[in-house]
Amino acid sequence: MPNVLQELEWRGFVQQATPGLAAHFAKGPVTAYCGFDPTAPSLQLGNLMPLMLLANLQRGGHRPIVLMGGGTGLIGDPSGKAGERPLLSKEQIRENLQHQRDQMARFLEFGAGPTAALLLDNAKWLSSQGLIDFLRNVGKHFTVNVMLQKESVKARLEAGLSFTEFSYMLLQAYDFLHLFRERQCTLQVGGSDQWGNITAGVDLIRRIENAEAHGLVAPLVTMASGKKFGKTETGAIYLDAKLTTPYKFYQFWINVDDRDVAGYLKLFTLKAQGDIDELAAQQKRDPAGRPAQRALATDVTTRVHSADVLQSVQAASAILFGDEQAEVHPQVFEILAGEIPTTVVEGDSDNMTLVDLVARSGLAKSKSEARRSIEQGGIYVNQQRIDDVARTIASGDWIGGRNLLLRKGKKDYALLRRAV
Numbered sequence: 001m002p003n004v005l006q007e008l009e010w011r012g013f014v015q016q017a018t019p020g021l022a023a024h025f026a027k028g029p030v031t032a033y034c035g036f037d038p039t040a041p042s043l044q045l046g047n048l049m050p051l052m053l054l055a056n057l058q059r060g061g062h063r064p065i066v067l068m069g070g071g072t073g074l075i076g077d078p079s080g081k082a083g084e085r086p087l088l089s090k091e092q093i094r095e096n097l098q099h100q101r102d103q104m105a106r107f108l109e110f111g112a113g114p115t116a117a118l119l120l121d122n123a124k125w126l127s128s129q130g131l132i133d134f135l136r137n138v139g140k141h142f143t144v145n146v147m148l149q150k151e152s153v154k155a156r157l158e159a160g161l162s163f164t165e166f167s168y169m170l171l172q173a174y175d176f177l178h179l180f181r182e183r184q185c186t187l188q189v190g191g192s193d194q195w196g197n198i199t200a201g202v203d204l205i206r207r208i209e210n211a212e213a214h215g216l217v218a219p220l221v222t223m224a225s226g227k228k229f230g231k232t233e234t235g236a237i238y239l240d241a242k243l244t245t246p247y248k249f250y251q252f253w254i255n256v257d258d259r260d261v262a263g264y265l266k267l268f269t270l271k272a273q274g275d276i277d278e279l280a281a282q283q284k285r286d287p288a289g290r291p292a293q294r295a296l297a298t299d300v301t302t303r304v305h306s307a308d309v310l311q312s313v314q315a316a317s318a319i320l321f322g323d324e325q326a327e328v329h330p331q332v333f334e335i336l337a338g339e340i341p342t343t344v345v346e347g348d349s350d351n352m353t354l355v356d357l358v359a360r361s362g363l364a365k366s367k368s369e370a371r372r373s374i375e376q377g378g379i380y381v382n383q384q385r386i387d388d389v390a391r392t393i394a395s396g397d398w399i400g401g402r403n404l405l406l407r408k409g410k411k412d413y414a415l416l417r418r419a420v
Contacts, residue, residue, distance in 0.1 A: 004060030008216075010273065011266040013053050015192050015219035018202060024186065024214055025062075029114065032057050032187035033065035033179055035122075035172065035194075037072060038096035039088060042240035043103045045230030045252070048268055048300075049218050051107045053189050054117070055270065058108060063115050065185060066104050068097050070123030072171050097121065103239050106303055118183070122175050129174075138174050141207050142200070153196070169200050176201030180213060192217045221267070224259035239304050245338040246305045250313045253297035254290065258283060261292040269299040322410055324383050330400030333415065340413040349398070349418055354381065354391040361406050361414035373408055380407040 005022050008014050024030065034050045036043075043051075054064035070093055088096075101119060108117035147153055147169060153161065176198075179185035188198045198215035205213040221229040230237050237252050238244040256264055262280045265271055271279075283292040301310045308331070316335040318326035336342075343361050345352075355370045358379055364370035373379050377387045381397065382405050398404055402418035 004057060004062060007060060008053065008056060011056065012263055013049070013056070013216075013218045013267070015217050016195060017216040018199070018214045020212070021187075021214045021216060024212065029062050030057075030187050031063045031065060031179075031183055031185040032189055033067050033176075033183075033185050034189045035067045035069055035072070035175065036100065037069040038093055038100050040238075041096050041099050042238040042243050043100055044239070045237045046221070047239075048230075049221055050190060051104070052268055052270075053218055055107050057189075058115055058117060059270065061115060063117070064108055065118045065120060065179060065183060066108065067175060067179070068100065068119065068121045070094070070097055070121040071126030072122055072168060072175070093123075099240065103304075120179075120183075122171075122178075125178050126171060126174070134170075134174070138170055138177075138204070141204055142170060142173075147200075169197050172197045173201040173204040176213065177204050177208060180205050180209065180211070186212065187214045187216065189216045189218070192219055222260075224257045241305060241309075245335070246301065246309050246313050247316055247335050247339050249304065250297050250301045250310070250317065253300055254293050254317075256293050256296060258287055258292075261296060265292065265296055269296065271295075271299070319383070319405070320413060324380075326383065328382055328399060328405060330403060333400065333403040333405070333417070336405070336413075336415050337417065340415055342415040342417060344419050345416050346419045349393070350395050351392045354379070354386060354393060355389060357393060357404070357416060358406060358408075361416055363406055363408040363412055363414050378409050381405070383407070 003025070005014070005017075005025050032054070034054055036047065036050075054066070058064050104117075104119060109115075110117045110119065147166070148157070153166065153169070176185070176188050188201055190198060195215070195217045198217065202213045202215050205211055223229050232248075232252065236244075237249060239249075241249075253264075261283065262276060265276045265279060269276075279292040279295050283290070298310060298314075301313060305313075312329075312331045312335050315327050315329070315332045316339065319328065319332070319336070320339065341362055345357075345360070354374060355367050358364050358370035358373065359367045363379075364373055370379075371389050374387060374389045374391075377385055379386055381391075381393070382399060393404065395401075398418060402420070404416040406414045406416065408414075
């Protein structure tokens, strides 16, 4: 069995681990879990680190458990939060769970077999847990003075911390105990802000079961620019195409800083060390070509959105960055429609003049301005320059029967779409 801990360390997944973890791995296959609270309808880039950590464990011959926090998500984890979040309804939690379940399957192999991933929901055991029994059986093993020393709690004391969130640590520790008993799970992994909660579970298993359990946390992913990883000026980057377009998702990775790209290839792809070293060497030889960023963007976008979507995104990127030889096909317009000004053309659009359509698209303020732009050779239709002001748009010009791409100069684009 490969030395999975060394692999995790090389890739940059290990910031802190409980003593004896290497020896624990050496004994044989390990079942490990990571918790995800479904407080958003989609996973974000910040969730990729723990998902890829689990994926590497699975590749190393170990069984990953994805624990969806259908129960703890109703409480809210104070770790890393500046203030208390609004509590979600049970219906909202259920909807978010369903969306996130589908996204998990793009990273982990579920099904049958000794290393097949399991997807569980802690609502199944927490919702039936009586308060009196919980306090007697679990609460008595925690002292308030120790809990107050945990960083996740200390950071919130001055701003105010409700008892609801204060109790989160006990619930997460009980999750670990339950999985230890029912699934022989002996390792919990997570982000560095989870260290206090994870070690609370390790201690609970030791106290109640007199058994060995372990924890491992990954460091916070940083960006050389100083910006928060997975965030842009417009907000978080989601895995759901409805919340973050595949084009914007791809562009995030393409624009990764040269100083970050080698580390991100280790964390967010399953490429071998030799392949990553070669990409890093190519990057040094040709930084303008961004070979490492292209490999990173290709790998992650394919995993999250599919190879077909990647192809359309790459074609759309080529178009928007001025490649006049870029292929224009119907699927590309689904990508472009979310990225450039788009106008729906109602009614009979055959034999409309190009002058009229350029003005309607917003690339010109008036028909006279549109006419001048065409005469000067500055207007392109589906990547082809048109300088005939009398040109009309025939049915054959509409790609896929409904799409017409206009460009003014080198960078100004507009999309016209026939009404369905």
